[in-house]
Amino acid sequence: MKTLAELAAIREKMQNKVVIREGSASTRVVVGMATCGIAAGARPVLNAFVEGVVSANLSDKITVTQTGCIGICQYEPVVEIYEEGKEKVTYVKLDAAKAAEIVEKHLKGGKVVEEYTIGAYNN
């Protein structure tokens, strides 16, 4: 390494990978990973969210975590998104493709994907 620019490049590349340890994120994506969730395919959904958030460089603002049974097993895989100052959004019956769409529209674009929310299924 002979220049500051090279140092900055390593810093840039690595910061994304360690920012998870600072716990500064204001938005939480919580994936239901109880037995029912895993059986219904929650793991690909979880991985899709993680990949989407990292590749969008949003790791400092958004964390993706799992939780246990949310209690609505018939709707699994279930994902809840908590944003500071907003109401919780509950997405149901997701798969990896829908997850990628939610990253794109909701997490990046700020627009809730109504058709996948629990409200859409209840009506």
Place this chain on the structure above:
Amino acid sequence: MIRTHVLVCGGTGCTSSGSVKIQDALNAEIAARGLAEEVKVVGTGCFGLCALGPIMIVYPEGTFYSCVTVDDVPEIVEEHFLKGRPVERLVYHETKSEDTKHAMSLSETSFYKKQKRVALRNCGVINPENIDEYIAMDGYQALGKVLTEMTPDDVIQTILDSGLRGRGGGGFPTGLKWKFASGNRGNVKKYVACNADEGDPGAFMDRSILEGDPHAVLEAMAIAGYAIGADEGFIYVRAEYPIAVHRLEVAIKQAREYGLLGKDIFGTGFNFDIELRFGAGAFVCGEETALMTSIEGNRGEPRPRPPFPAVKGLFGQPTVLNNVETYANITHIILNGVDWFKSMGTEKSKGTKVFALGGKITNTGLVEVPMGTTLREVVEEIGGGIPNGKKFKAAQTGGPSGGCIPASLIDTPIDYDNLLAIGSMMGSGGLIVMDEDTCMVDLARFFLDFTVDESCGKCTPCRVGTKRLLEILDKIIAGNGEMEDLDRLEELSNYIKSASLCGLGQTAPNPVLSTLRYFRDEYITHIVDKKCPAGVCKSLLQYKIDPVKCKGCTLCARKCPVNAISGTVKQPHVIDTSKCIKCGACLDGCKFDAIYKE
């Protein structure tokens, strides 16, 4: 894609309680569950809460597990990493909150709340064996800034203005040291040295910094090299710190590969490289002139000052020698500015100080607090107080060179000048807490025994004087003391302090003087009443059986290794004090509290 980081403490404390095996087990279990692409295990430096080791933190949730065993690993991997349910029984109780889904953040617990981590910032956060993680935390930015934007004089002025004082004990202004060594740059061979010969019993601050954040020390030494015009550095580290040595070796290798040590750093024409030198564990080698003599390959003995190292140091050349923790502050001062640094601490002691908490305290471990924090806050709030409901009696700072702080002074704000004023010293940061079961005469004897052992023998006041001091203390402890001994102790102590060649001898009598100052009554009780109030000094103790409480169960008679206890069944027993060796086996064994010592 990695979604979870598992940080496992790899400091010496947690390593000795088995954290390496836990890392291995985690990696095996994670692989077996097919989670290797999602969960990453990172070995870090010390988190500080050594009493609860082995420790791990799981991010992004920030779940804090303490006292983890290998047997817990499968459950953690399946329940937490796979299913997202933290294993409640292993979660550190202070981080549990009403809402179990949101573990409280570690920084809200009483252990961390009052701490301010500067020197320890990266300890427990990054993998010390991965230079990229250090760079992600703004590593080597300060060196870059210094080399490209600042003149050497700017650097020295910044350190001067910050008010940073040496963290190794003396508290000499670091910037001044650098300034003294800065003359005639480019025409004179100079050296930068790092004192990592941490020798105080109970101190492990520097060790933890080297283990948790070795690059911070390398980077700061390079900055010092630029400031004074040196191109070579030495770290003098104890050979009995194997983890610290290994991580330093890894760090130096990685820094060389990246060109952050070596020739023409950042293309600025500045050259700097660092070598390690291992100390064999002699306490005197922590003294700066002895340390440099040892680096040169000679027997570690001090020499008179002046000339000071800044004028005539390593190999007779101008040398800057700072302690590990001092260096660990440098990059933060360069990057965050003088005003930021000066916003912490007291008028004459800026910044923070790391303390190694030990002795009779609940949270044994490593803490970093702003200067001016009171001893009470450190002991009672951060340290969690004294275990088993005992009372705080005193704290020893500065190890064998320091003194004790009695309970009446527990509200003293800790900084260099306050500690000197009450007869102790900052020292490198060992803080040993004592409760009512500690005998202060015995404590003074313990530290003096250490300095007698560690005196290099070069000068008479230290070699002979400390030995005579120890003999007087032994006499008092054996019950043969006389009141005149107290005057003799004081007189001799003052001679040793004023006549010894180096810091070892000059400070060796401090434990005697400070215990005499604050606990003279205890000395007098030993001498006049021939009693040890804390029940420690064996010669002054007698074990006795209370005939009212004794049920005659014969247990004590069977436990006694020398058959000193006699009596018939269901009748009170008696101890023959001429046979008793005061081992205490009877007292520990008695179920009726009938045995006491006085």
